[in-house]
Amino acid sequence: MILLDLNSGEERPIYGQIVDRMKFAVAGGVLRPGDLAPSVRELAKQLLVNPNTVARAYRDLQAEGLFESVRGMGVQVAEGAVERCRAARREIVRLRLRRAIDEARQSRMEPAEIEAIFREEWAKTANQANGQP
Amino acid sequence: MILLDLNSGEERPIYGQIVDRMKFAVAGGVLRPGDLAPSVRELAKQLLVNPNTVARAYRDLQAEGLFESVRGMGVQVAEGAVERCRAARREIVRLRLRRAIDEARQSRMEPAEIEAIFREEWAKTANQANGQP
Amino acid sequence: MILLDLNSGEERPIYGQIVDRMKFAVAGGVLRPGDLAPSVRELAKQLLVNPNTVARAYRDLQAEGLFESVRGMGVQVAEGAVERCRAARREIVRLRLRRAIDEARQSRMEPAEIEAIFREEWAKTANQANGQP
Amino acid sequence: MILLDLNSGEERPIYGQIVDRMKFAVAGGVLRPGDLAPSVRELAKQLLVNPNTVARAYRDLQAEGLFESVRGMGVQVAEGAVERCRAARREIVRLRLRRAIDEARQSRMEPAEIEAIFREEWAKTANQANGQP
DNA sequence: GTGGTCTAGACCACG
DNA sequence: GTGGTCTAGACCACC
Numbered sequence: 001m002i003l004l005d006l007n008s009g010e011e012r013p014i015y016g017q018i019v020d021r022m023k024f025a026v027a028g029g030v031l032r033p034g035d036l037a038p039s040v041r042e043l044a045k046q047l048l049v050n051p052n053t054v055a056r057a058y059r060d061l062q063a064e065g066l067f068e069s070v071r072g073m074g075v076q077v078a079e080g081a082v083e084r085c086r087a088a089r090r091e092i093v094r095l096r097l098r099r100a101i102d103e104a105r106q107s108r109m110e111p112a113e114i115e116a117i118f119r120e121e122w123a124k125t126a127n128q129a130n131g132q133p
Numbered sequence: 134m135i136l137l138d139l140n141s142g143e144e145r146p147i148y149g150q151i152v153d154r155m156k157f158a159v160a161g162g163v164l165r166p167g168d169l170a171p172s173v174r175e176l177a178k179q180l181l182v183n184p185n186t187v188a189r190a191y192r193d194l195q196a197e198g199l200f201e202s203v204r205g206m207g208v209q210v211a212e213g214a215v216e217r218c219r220a221a222r223r224e225i226v227r228l229r230l231r232r233a234i235d236e237a238r239q240s241r242m243e244p245a246e247i248e249a250i251f252r253e254e255w256a257k258t259a260n261q262a263n264g265q266p
Numbered sequence: 267m268i269l270l271d272l273n274s275g276e277e278r279p280i281y282g283q284i285v286d287r288m289k290f291a292v293a294g295g296v297l298r299p300g301d302l303a304p305s306v307r308e309l310a311k312q313l314l315v316n317p318n319t320v321a322r323a324y325r326d327l328q329a330e331g332l333f334e335s336v337r338g339m340g341v342q343v344a345e346g347a348v349e350r351c352r353a354a355r356r357e358i359v360r361l362r363l364r365r366a367i368d369e370a371r372q373s374r375m376e377p378a379e380i381e382a383i384f385r386e387e388w389a390k391t392a393n394q395a396n397g398q399p
Numbered sequence: 400m401i402l403l404d405l406n407s408g409e410e411r412p413i414y415g416q417i418v419d420r421m422k423f424a425v426a427g428g429v430l431r432p433g434d435l436a437p438s439v440r441e442l443a444k445q446l447l448v449n450p451n452t453v454a455r456a457y458r459d460l461q462a463e464g465l466f467e468s469v470r471g472m473g474v475q476v477a478e479g480a481v482e483r484c485r486a487a488r489r490e491i492v493r494l495r496l497r498r499a500i501d502e503a504r505q506s507r508m509e510p511a512e513i514e515a516i517f518r519e520e521w522a523k524t525a526n527q528a529n530g531q532p
Numbered sequence: 533g534t535g536g537t538c539t540a541g542a543c544c545a546c547g
Numbered sequence: 548g549t550g551g552t553c554t555a556g557a558c559c560a561c562c
Contacts, residue, residue, distance in 0.1 A: 286506075287505075290505070290506045290507055293506075293507070294507040355506050355508060356508075356516070358502075358506065359502070359503045359506055359508060359513060359516055360516050360519075360520060362498075362499040362502050362503060363499045363503065363513075363516055363517050363520050364520045365495070365499070366495040366496045366498070366499040367517075367520055367521055367524055368524070369419075369491070369492070369495050370492045370495065370496065371524050372420070372423065373419075373423045373426070373427075373488050373491065373492055374423055374426070374427035374429075375488060375489075375492060380492060380496075381521070383489070383492055383493050383496055384496050384500075384517065384521075386493075387493065387496050387497045387500055388500055388514070388517075391500055391501070391504050
C-alpha cells in the first residue's frame with residue numbers, strides 16, 4: 001500500500017512532510033489505531049530517502065503521542081490518535097491559510113484583489129477532482 | 134517613519150521579510166523612486182536586528198535593480214521600481230496562496246471544509262483597517 | 267566554563283544524559299534564561315562526542331520549550347525555564363527513586379532489609395561532601 | 400499459579416524482567432529446587448508475550464546455572480539455586496538503589512531534599528501488603 | 533561563527 | 548525482522 005508520496009518540489013524538511021502526511025493518513029482513516037505504520041526501512045526505500053530521515057519523523061510523532069513504538073515489532077498508531085490527528089490536520093490547514101492571508105494583507109493590496117487571486121488559484125485545484133487522493 | 138515591522142514569530146528568514154516589505158512599500162507608494170531608503174544602521178536599530186541582515190536585504194534589492202546605491206548618500210529607490218514591485222507583489226501573494234491551497238489539498242480534507250476555513254480566517258482580517266494589521 | 271561531564275559508565279543514551287544535565291544546570295542557576303548554551307560544536311568537542319548527539323539533545327530541549335534557537339546566534343535558555351527545570355529535576359529524581367523502590371519491593375525482600383541497603387548506599391555518597399559539584 | 404506479572408509500563412527489556420522475577424521467586428521460596436518452571440508457551444501466553452522472549456529468559460537462567468533443562472520434562476530449578484538467588488536479589492536491589500542515588504546526586508539537589516523524596520516514595524509502598532504491589 | 537537537514541553506514545537490543 | 552543510538556561528514560541558510 002502506498003501511504004504517501006512526497007512533493008519533490010517542496011521546500012519544507014522531508015521529515016516534517018512525512019509527519020504531516022502520517023497525521024493526514026490517520027485523520028483520514030487510512031491508518032487506524034493499532035495498525036503498524038510502514039517500517040522505517042520500508043518507507044525509506046519507498047520514498048527514496050535515508051532511513052534516519054524516516055526515523056526522525058516517527059520519533060517526532062511518538063513525542064506527540066500519536067505513534068508508539070512496540071519493541072521488536074515496529075511502530076503503531078496510538079489509541080487516541082484519530083481525534084488528535086483530525087484536530088492537528090485542521091490546525092495545519094488553518095495555519096497555512098492564515099499565514100498566506102497575513103502576508104497578503106501586509107502587502108497593502110486591495111482586499112478585493114487578494115480575494116480574486118485566491119479564487120483564481122482555488123479554481124485551478126478544484127477542477128482536479130479531489131487533488132491527489 | 135516606521136516603514137515596516139517584522140512579525141517576530143515568523144519562521145522565514147529576516148532578510149527575506151525585509152526584502153518583501155520594501156517591495157510592498159514601493160508598490161504601495163510609501164517609498165517612491167528617488168527616495169532614500171533608511172540607512173542600514175538605522176533600520177537595523179529600529180528592527181532590533183543585526184546590521185548584516187539589513188545589508189543583505191539591500192544587497193538583494195540592488196541585485197534585482199529595485200534599489201540603487203548613491204555614492205556617499207545611501208540607497209535609493211530606482212526609477213522603474215514601482216511597476217516591477219507591483220508585479221512582484223502580485224506574484225508573491227499568488228505564490229503564497231497557491232502553496233497554502235496545495236498543502237491544504239493534500240490533507241485529504243473536504244474542499245468545502247477547506248474553503249470554510251479560508252473564509253473564517255479571511256473574515257478575521259477583513260474587519261481590520263487596511264495596511265499592516 | 268565546564269558545564270557538565272558525562273559519567274562514562276552510564277547505560278543511558280548520551281543525548282538523554284545531556285538533556286538531564288542541562289535541566290540540572292538551569293535548575294541550579296548555572297545557566298540562566300537568556301544565556302546562550304554552549305555551542306553544539308563546542309560542547310561536542312568538550313564531551314568527546316559527535317555534534318549530532320549534542321544537537322539531538324538541544325532539539326529535545328527545544329521541543330520541551332526549555333531552550334530556544336536564535337538564528338545564526340546559537341541556542342539560549344527560554345524565559346520560564348527555571349521553574350520548569352526545577353520541577354523537572356524533582357520529578358527526575360523522584361522517578362528514579364520510585365523505580366528503584368518498586369523493583370526492590372517486588373523482590374519480596376523484607377522492607378527493613380531494603381531500607382538498610384538504602385542507608386548503606388546513601389552513606390557512601392553522603393560523605394563525599396556534595397558529590398560532583 | 401500466577402508467578403509473576405510484568406509492569407507493563409517498564410522500559411527494561413521484558414526478558415530481563417522475567418529473569419529477575421524468576422530469581423525473586425526462587426529467593427522467596429515460591430519456586431523451589433526441583434520444581435518445574437512453567438513451560439515457555441504457557442508463561443508466554445500468561446504474560447501476553449512472544450514465546451521467544453520467555454525462551455531467552457530461560458536460556459539466561461540456565462546459563463547462570465539457576466535453571467536446568469530436564470529432557471522431555473521442561474525446565475526445573477537447580478539444586479543450589481536458593482542461596483545464589485538470594486545473593487543475586489540483594490545485589491539487584493543494591494545496584495538499583497545505588498544508581499538512583501548517584502543520579503539524584505548529580506542533579507545538584509540538596510541531599511536533605513533527596514532524602515525527603517525517598518522517604519515520601521518509600522512511605523507510599525510501605526503501607527501496601529508485602530510481595531508484588 | 534551559528535544551528536538545521538540529510539546521507540551513509542555501523543552497532544546494538546529486542547522479538 | 549524491528550527500532551534506537553551514535554558516528555562521520557557534507558551542505559545549507561542565517562547572522
